[in-house]
Amino acid sequence: xxxxxxxxxxxxxxxxxxxxxLKGLGASATLAAAAAVRPxxxxxxxxxxxxxxxxxxxxxxxxxxxxxKAEFDVPLGNTRSWVExxxxxxxxxxxxxxxxxxxxxxxxxxxxxxxPTGATYKREEDGIVVVDPDxxxxxxxxxxxxxxxxxxxxxxxxxxxxxxxCLHRVSRGIAPACVETCIGRARIFGDLNDPNSEISxxxxxxxxxxxxxxxxxxxxxxxxxxxxxxxxxxxxxxYVRVTTHRKEKERR
Amino acid sequence: xxxxxxxxxxVIAYLFLAGVGAGALTVSASILLRGGGGNFGGSHxxxxxxxxxxxxxxxxxxxxxxxxxxxxxxxxxxxxxLNLYTVINLSPMSVGTWLLSAFIGLSLVYAYTFMVPDVAPxxxxxxxxxxxxxxxxxxxxxxxxxTGVLLGAMPSRPFWNSPVLAMIFLFSALSTGVAAIMLxxxxxxxxxxxxxxxxxxSGSSRRTSDLDVEGQYHQSGYILAASDTLLIGLELTAIFxxxxxxxxxxxxxxxxxxxxxxxxSLAGAFWFWVIFLGLMLPALxxxxxxxxxxxxxxxxxxxxxVEFAVPVIVLIGGFMLRYVVVVAGQITGPVGI
Numbered sequence: 001x002x003x004x005x006x007x008x009x010x011x012x013x014x015x016x017x018x019x020x021x022l023k024g025l026g027a028s029a030t031l032a033a034a035a036a037v038r039p040x041x042x043x044x045x046x047x048x049x050x051x052x053x054x055x056x057x058x059x060x061x062x063x064x065x066x067x068x069k070a071e072f073d074v075p076l077g078n079t080r081s082w083v084e085x086x087x088x089x090x091x092x093x094x095x096x097x098x099x100x101x102x103x104x105x106x107x108x109x110x111x112x113x114x115x116p117t118g119a120t121y122k123r124e125e126d127g128i129v130v131v132d133p134d135x136x137x138x139x140x141x142x143x144x145x146x147x148x149x150x151x152x153x154x155x156x157x158x159x160x161x162x163x164x165x166c167l168h169r170v171s172r173g174i175a176p177a178c179v180e181t182c183i184g185r186a187r188i189f190g191d192l193n194d195p196n197s198e199i200s201x202x203x204x205x206x207x208x209x210x211x212x213x214x215x216x217x218x219x220x221x222x223x224x225x226x227x228x229x230x231x232x233x234x235x236x237x238x239y240v241r242v243t244t245h246r247k248e249k250e251r252r
Numbered sequence: 253x254x255x256x257x258x259x260x261x262x263v264i265a266y267l268f269l270a271g272v273g274a275g276a277l278t279v280s281a282s283i284l285l286r287g288g289g290g291n292f293g294g295s296h297x298x299x300x301x302x303x304x305x306x307x308x309x310x311x312x313x314x315x316x317x318x319x320x321x322x323x324x325x326x327x328x329x330x331x332x333x334l335n336l337y338t339v340i341n342l343s344p345m346s347v348g349t350w351l352l353s354a355f356i357g358l359s360l361v362y363a364y365t366f367m368v369p370d371v372a373p374x375x376x377x378x379x380x381x382x383x384x385x386x387x388x389x390x391x392x393x394x395x396x397x398x399t400g401v402l403l404g405a406m407p408s409r410p411f412w413n414s415p416v417l418a419m420i421f422l423f424s425a426l427s428t429g430v431a432a433i434m435l436x437x438x439x440x441x442x443x444x445x446x447x448x449x450x451x452x453x454s455g456s457s458r459r460t461s462d463l464d465v466e467g468q469y470h471q472s473g474y475i476l477a478a479s480d481t482l483l484i485g486l487e488l489t490a491i492f493x494x495x496x497x498x499x500x501x502x503x504x505x506x507x508x509x510x511x512x513x514x515x516x517s518l519a520g521a522f523w524f525w526v527i528f529l530g531l532m533l534p535a536l537x538x539x540x541x542x543x544x545x546x547x548x549x550x551x552x553x554x555x556x557x558v559e560f561a562v563p564v565i566v567l568i569g570g571f572m573l574r575y576v577v578v579v580a581g582q583i584t585g586p587v588g589i
Contacts, residue, residue, distance in 0.1 A: 021554045099589070114405055116345035117335045137332050138323020139259040141345050147408035147586055158327025163541075193334075212589055215407050232507065248256050252408070252585035 014055035021146070048107075049165055050192040050220035051179070052199050053100050053207065055227070058127035060085060060098035064178035064243070068191075071166060071177040077247045078152045080163040082180050084251075085243040086227045097227035100186070102178070103127045103150040103163035104211065104219030111142035111151060111160075120160060127192075127220065128167055133159035146149040149252040165189070192220060253581060257582050262317040267399050267574040268428070269314030270352070270538045272567070277307035277359050278392030281385035283475070295374045295472030299443060300385075302436040303429065308359040309394070310432075315352055342404035348395075354371045362388055396425030403581060412581040413509070416494040420573070423487035428570035430480040431534075432457035432562035437473065438559045446471050467551055468479020473559065474545060474552040477538045480566070484535040491527070508584035512576060517583070522576045531568010534562045 020040045049243045060083055068074065068081035084099040105122075109129050119135035120142055122128070124211055136159035143160060154161035166176035170189075174180070179187040190199035202224075209226055212217040231251070242251055282297050299336040319325055324332035336349045342378025365377040400418025407413055437444065448465045463471060498509035511524040539557060540565035 004288070012549070021289070032465040050472065051299045053519060061515050065422065110406060110408060114343050114345065116349060118339045118341060135335055136324065139345060140321075140323065140325070141402075143258050144582070145406040145408055147584075152321035153326075155323075155560070158322075158324040158329055158332070160323070212586055214588075215586060228589055 007150060012171060031143065041081040045193055046124060046127065047194075048125075048171065048192045048220060049105065049189065051102070051165070052174075052188040052202050052222045052224065052226040053226075054186045054188070055098055055100070055185035056225045057098055058083070058098040058182075059184050060096075061183065063181045063183060064100055065245070067181035068163070071169075074161075075155050078161070079152065079246050080150075080161065082244065083248050084248050086229050086240070087243070088227075088229050088233075088238065088240040090239055093229050095227075097229075099223075099226060100178075101150070101211075102221060103129060103165075104148055104217065104221045105163075105165060107218035108216060110147070110215075110217060110235070114140065114141045114145045126170070126221040128170075129162075129164050131160050131162065133157045133161070136250065147217060147252070148219075149248065153241065197240050257579065259321065259578055259582065262321040264571070264574045264578045267309035267421070267578065268571045269317070271396055271425030271570060272398065272428045272432050273307045273309065273311035273314070273359070273497060274355065274392040275425035275427070276303040276310075276356075276432045277362065277388050277429070278426060279429045279433060279479070280304045280307065280395070281362070281388040281392065285382065285389070295444075295448075295468070296475070299433055299437065299472070299476065300449070301371070302440075303433045304359075304363045306367045306432050306436060307392075308356060308363055311352065311359065312356055316358070316499060325408050326544050327441070333386055338577045344398055344405050347396045348402060351391070355391050358384060376484035379573060392420060392425075392429075397422045403577070408586060409581045409584075409585045410586060411498075411508035411575070413505070414494055414498065415496070416490055417577070419490045420494060420577075423483055423490055424570050424573055427480055427483035427487060428567055429564035430476055431570070434473070434476050434480070434559070435475070435563040438459055438556070438563070441469070441556070441559075464553065468520060468552040469552070471551065476543070477552070477554070477562075478542050478546070480562075481535055481538045484531050484566075485536075488527075488535070488554070490533055491531075495515035504586045507587050508580070511580050512585055518576050518580050521572060522580075526576055527548060527570035528568055529565050530572055534566045534569070537562055 021230075055216060062083050065079060065082050067219055068079075072080060074080055081100070081102045084101060085096055086099055087094070087096045105128055107127075109122055112122055112129065115121075116139060117135050117137055119133075119137070120129065120131045123130060133154070138153050138158045138160065140153060140160070141154065146162075151160050151162045153159070166174075166178075169176055175189050179189045186208075188199045188202055190197040192203070194200060195204075199222075203222055206224050208222040208224055209228070211226070211228075212220055213219075229240050229242075231240050231242050244251060279299045283303070284300035286296075287394075317334050322333055339346055340350065364380065365371075365381040365384065368375070368377055371377070397418045400421035403409070403412035404414060404417045445465055446463065448468050452465060495509065495513075498505045499513070510516050512518045512524075516522075541552065541554050541558075544550045
């Protein structure tokens with residue numbers, strides 16, 4: 001993702017300067033022209049919304065989960081946004097870390113690939129993966145395909161449901177509910193394609209990770225200091241307990 | 253392990269039933285196209301007829317069951333599934349929807365050509381029947397196979413994410429299709445024998461064998477038993493490849509396959525119901541009778557009890573294969589987060 005972005009950026013100024021040179025303008029005029037062009041190209045450049053979650057600032061208060069529930073009236077027993085607790089170690093060397101979870105709005109969403117009705121798709125204008133509940137037949141193929149278990153069947157609509165980055169808020173310039181409510185300010189939301197956005201700068205200057213990178217989905221939700229410990233590590237003899245706080249007690 | 257099964261009994265039953273139907277049609281069409289003449293011409297036609305008449309029923313029943321599993325159906329949007337017919341995309345489920353619909357249409361026409369009065373090889377429906385059979389072979393194979401592709405399309409489900417799975421489903425579909433025809437043939441044994449007697453009495457132009465009627469009936473079962481043995485052998489080979497490749501890797505797939513290996517929660521269901529009862533036992537029984545004719549050139553003759561029991565356990569094994577695969581895929585996932 002970054003490679004392509006960098007390529008675009010390196011190409012754009014050189015083309016501008018070449019055009020400016022042909023027009024016979026001076027060096028300063030070239031720079032000015034390039035600067036003037038920049039906002040226009042930024043406006044046409046597609047937005048890719050993403051989130052950065054700094055787990056060091058998360059206190060596991062579930063305010064994000066509650067805000068999400070309230071925002072969407074998510075039916076009882078289902079979660080679009082949830083916080084996992086990861087406990088590990090043996091006394092006295094123990095820790096408990098928090099891992100807030102939501103849809104990753106992947107660059108290569110497998111859920112979209114498998115949808116037989118086109119009900120779920122990745123929006124070209126902002127990269128948000130959405131579900132059209134009137135098109136969705138509730139076949140659960142996407143529920144199976146999501147490596148992050150981010151999807152569920154909404155028992156009221158009968159359609160697949162999941163986090164949509166609060167599209168109704170974001171499209172009006174307001175941050176998603178979970179971001180707004182986070183008391184630790186652990187969540188940063190913004191445009192990953194804009195190198196000057198807060199989220200892009202933070203990602204560029206911090207060691208970040210995504211969940212299950214091996215799935216090849218290229219998530220757009222990044223974490224700082226995420227604890228990637230998994231209950232499978234019990235096989236190695238170390239104590240790890242993951243509490244998902246979901247109806248499905250275990251991680252997929 | 254507490255895991256919600258998003259795809260439950262309706263999907264398991266569908267995978268089994270669609271396999272039986274697709275297999276029955278493929279086998280029926282193959283027998284019809286291959287077995288026009290020769291010693292068993294008449295019997296071949298009857299076997300093709302059983303397969304043709306069986307084929308649409310399980311596929312339609314299974315497809316109907318799928319609708320019961322839909323979230324939209326549960327929420328009261330009973331006809332929302334018709335949205336499937338507004339889209340053609342590369343989702344295996346979309347491809348499968350169109351394939352299944354075409355298959356059901358074709359299999360009904362094909363079945364009709366065998367339901368006309370005084371049906372016989374070379375009657376006026378013969379051209380249509382053969383045309384359906386030519387299209388039916390590739391279409392049956394596609395319907396039998398696409399379900400494996402559907403399950404295999406997801407990296408998030410390492411147990412299913414194997415190219416061999418579709419081949420296992422294909423061989424299982426064909427062998428359960430043969431089993432369905434064998435079972436029908438056994439159940440209508442009296443009808444079959446009566447027909448052979450009538451043919452013998454009328455002294456028809458067909459080359460008469462030196463066997464009695466009972467013997468002729470048994471002889472005609474040879475092609476089913478022999479092909480079923482071969483198909484089960486191929487299925488076991490595909491399952492072996494599935495297991496050995498999963499076992500020899502590390503990570504997600506290795507952890508996933510461990511649920512059906514010894515000590516896994518589905519090991520009993522897999523090794524007893526699928527491998528032993530559904531595949532090894534029927535294959536060995538059939539081999540016992542097939543070898544007698546194949547190598548020792550004796551007349552092929554199978555006791556009625558065996559003739560009934562073998563297809564039944566093959567069908568049970570086919571269902572249990574779908575059960576184990578569907579459940580194992582859903583109780584396993586990627587390792588690590």
